[in-house]
Amino acid sequence: MELEFLGGAGEVGRSAVLVDGSLLLDYGLKTGTPTQYPVGDVDPEAVVVSHGHLDHGGAVPALLSGSDRPAVHWTPPTRDLARVLARDTLKLHGGTMQCPFxxxxxxxxxxxxxxxxxxxxxxxxxxxxxxxxxxxxxGSAHVLVDDGDTRLLYTGDFHIDADEAETTGPGGQRLVAGSTARPDADVVICESTYSDVSHDPRGDVEQRFAESVRTTLWEGGTVVVPAFAIGRTQEILLVCAAHDIDCYVDGMGVEVTEICRQYPEYVRDHDALKRAVGNAREVTGRDGQRKRIAEKNTVIVTTAGMLSGGPAMTYVPAIADRPVNKIAFTGYQVEGTPGRELHSVTRSSTASSRRYRATPTPWPCRHRRSAGRSIASDVRPRIRPEARAHRL
Structure with missing residues (x-):
């Protein structure tokens, strides 16, 4: 079995692994300026997509321009979610080098x-x-590939619930239950974005997030929570509902949430998700609605998670000039994105007017990062010390 990494090796984004030149595992893109895609020309017989995020499935339509089109295998939610994001990519960048399909x-x-x-x-x-x-x-999946001689496990992005006896609050995500699958494999290709980072227990992080939001609201401020449309928007809505925090939800996350509700068997608690949706007010964006909401003492959960577009581009400049306001990052910020830039600057730094579509101004509003639980502390004790590397 011969493996070729076309992206995602030594970087975050554009995951793509080619097995024996015929089976492609994921075909994603790397968000940034410019957007990057997997390297090389490929003509696989089939593609298996691990989940719907852009960095794993965002470039799949580009494989279908020729006459020999590969079969695309995925779970039903991944199919629907990936197509939503692909339509958005086409809407934003169609006809340019930023969109290869x-x-x-x-x-x-x-x-x-x-x-x-x-x-x-x-x-x-x-x-x-x-x-x-x-x-x-x-709909996210580990992918087990068996050629009769070698069993290859491609983990994709994954999450493992912590032992709830070891943490306060939930031991895992509220949206989906952690992976319990342990298929036998000779070789494992493992997601490692946070492999060397140990985050605090999930329950503690969630509690700090809720307390931080409540403090800002008590002070009369506005909290903008940039969130990825898939997964993170729904997770934040669930957290807000669990902590009795009213919020608005805007952007593509609204459509994605409805897709998630269509697949109750793929979420941890469908009733809880229904209650979370009821706790959030959807934003239509008509007649200057977003600017009015930005002036309110409220929480706004909105795309894009890395501030690379979406309604966040209206909300963030609108709240920037008040020190009491807050931007709460809840996901990884890829290098080269506005979110990474903002997260990296000090409070006295000046934001780019071109990137944020606002007059250059110091950023008196506060920004903080609330991370999910690292896989490192969960996975390392479970790796067998006697396991050996296999030559493919």
Missing amino acids: TEEDLHRVGEVSHPHGYGETFEAAGYEVTLYNAGHIP
Whole structure:
């Protein structure tokens, strides 16, 4: 079994692994300026997409421009979520170098799509493939590839619940249950974005987030929470509802939340998600609504999670000049994105007017980062010390 990494090795984003030149595991993009895509020309027989985030499936339609189009395998939620993000990429960057596919390519996704449930073994490019719950977002999957001689496990992004006896509050995400799948494998390709980072227990982080938000609201401020449309928006809505914090929700996260509600078997607590949606007020964006909301003493959960577009581009400049206001980052900020830039500057630094579409001004409003639980402390004790590297 020969593996070729076309992206995602030594970097965060554009994950793509080619197995024996015929089976492609993920085909994502790397957010930034400019957007980056997997390297090289590929013509796989089949593609398996681990989950719907852009960095793992955002470039899949670009594989469908030729006459020989690969079959695309994924779970039903991943299919729907990936297509939503692809439509958004086309809307924002269609016809430019930032988007390597067309409307016709996106339409073809439906023609080659093959959805599968967890635990279902299927054939792809001559391999036996099985998907297992990865506990990352609804529909996320570990991918087990078996050629008869070697069993390869591609983890994709994943989450493992902590032992609730060791933490206060929830031991894992509220949206999806953590992965419990442990399929036997000879070789593992493991997601490692936070492999060398130990975050505080999930319950503690959630409690600090809630207390920070409440403090800002008590002081009369506005809290903007930039959040990824898939997974993080729904998670923040669940957290707000659990802590009796009213909020607005804006951007693509609204549509994605409705997709998640269509798949109750892929979320931890469908009733809790329903209550969280009821706790949040949806923003339409009509008639200057966003600017009026930005002046309120409230919480706004909005895309884009890295401040690279979306309604956040209205809210962030609107709240920037009041020290009592706060921007609460809840996800990884890729280098080269506005979110990374803002997160890296000091309070006295000047924001870019070009990037934030605002008059250059010091950023008196506060910004903080609330991270999820690292996989490092969960996974390291479970790695068998006697395990050896395998030559492929």
